[in-house]
Amino acid sequence: MPELPEVETTKRAIEPWLSNQNIDKVHCRQPQLRWPIPKKILTLKNQPILNIGRRGKYLWLECEPGYILIHLGMSGHLRIITDKQPANKHDHIDLCLQNGHRLRYHDPRRFGSWLWAEDLTTHPRLQSMGPEPLSRQFHGKYLWQMIQSRQTPIKTLLMNNQVVPGIGNIYANETLFLAGIMPTRSSNLLNLEDCQRIVSLSKKLLRQAIQAGATPLKDFRANHQPGYFQQQLWVYGRHDQPCKRCKTPLESETLGQRRTVFCPKCQV
DNA sequence: ACACACTCCTGAATGC
DNA sequence: TGCATTCAGGAGTGTG
Numbered sequence: 001m002p003e004l005p006e007v008e009t010t011k012r013a014i015e016p017w018l019s020n021q022n023i024d025k026v027h028c029r030q031p032q033l034r035w036p037i038p039k040k041i042l043t044l045k046n047q048p049i050l051n052i053g054r055r056g057k058y059l060w061l062e063c064e065p066g067y068i069l070i071h072l073g074m075s076g077h078l079r080i081i082t083d084k085q086p087a088n089k090h091d092h093i094d095l096c097l098q099n100g101h102r103l104r105y106h107d108p109r110r111f112g113s114w115l116w117a118e119d120l121t122t123h124p125r126l127q128s129m130g131p132e133p134l135s136r137q138f139h140g141k142y143l144w145q146m147i148q149s150r151q152t153p154i155k156t157l158l159m160n161n162q163v164v165p166g167i168g169n170i171y172a173n174e175t176l177f178l179a180g181i182m183p184t185r186s187s188n189l190l191n192l193e194d195c196q197r198i199v200s201l202s203k204k205l206l207r208q209a210i211q212a213g214a215t216p217l218k219d220f221r222a223n224h225q226p227g228y229f230q231q232q233l234w235v236y237g238r239h240d241q242p243c244k245r246c247k248t249p250l251e252s253e254t255l256g257q258r259r260t261v262f263c264p265k266c267q268v
Numbered sequence: 269a270c271a272c273a274c275t276c277c278t279g280a281a282t283g284c
Numbered sequence: 285t286g287c288a289t290t291c292a293g294g295a296g297t298g299t300g
Contacts, residue, residue: 108278111276
């Protein structure tokens with residue numbers, strides 16, 4: 001599933017192809033993604049794309065009347081193609097440009113979404129989001145203040161978009177392993193120093209993944225992705241295998257409906 | 269306000 | 285070999 005680094009990588013890859021180009025039309029083969037695609041998007045015509053950005057795991061394309069918000073869900077991805085390339089199964093949307101290129105959205109599981117926002121700051125999906133994980137606003141003291149009065153497991157709060165958006169299951173597991181903190185630990189039992197460690201490690205992991213051109217992904221491996229990042233994973237997807245630090249078999253349990261993997265010895 | 273279960277969907281993995 | 289079942293997972297929604 002695309003996590004923040006994949007979304008950022010996608011953004012950087014498509015940006016030069018889209019920016020200042022005109023949308024000719026939007027061609028939709030499957031309007032039912034997570035939510036129906038807004039009519040406003042389907043009827044866009046002769047609109048220049050003014051800007052492209054990312055907030056959490058949402059990508060946005062700025063047009064004059066508003067913004068297209070794209071979330072890749074679990075299995076979505078975007079690529080630039082030419083007019084001639086025939087659509088395959090699960091190629092749900094083409095954003096057709098006047099220069100003959102298209103932004104094609106492919107999403108087998110249809111957990112993704114295309115939304116319309118007149119204003120980014122007040123859009124309900126974005127306005128309650130916490131600070132960007134790679135920004136200065138996400139710091140140890142902030143995290144500590146956000147979680148100190150809560151009894152939810154720390155991993156659940158790390159994955160809560162209102163605390164910080166963009167840290168998904170992979171990075172939550174990996175960060176907490178490196179921080180030596182049990183994912184199940186009640187958030188109010190963390191001190192400031194724990195929070196500082198978590199913040200700095202999560203930033204480091206996200207930056208590394210962006211640098212590497214983003215992650216692994218079961219769903220993408222079929223797509224000839226080498227899965228190079230997978231070899232660097234400490235715990236995610238490795239339950240019952242030996243911890244890379246102490247050789248103790250990694251354990252797993254479900255936390256907030258998510259697979260959670262940890263080392264019972266290295267994490268406390 | 270918080271905590272947590274439920275929901276959408278399909279491909280891959282597993283079981284028989 | 286093939287069919288059926290299970291699982292994974294982001295994040296919005298609903299319930300207590």
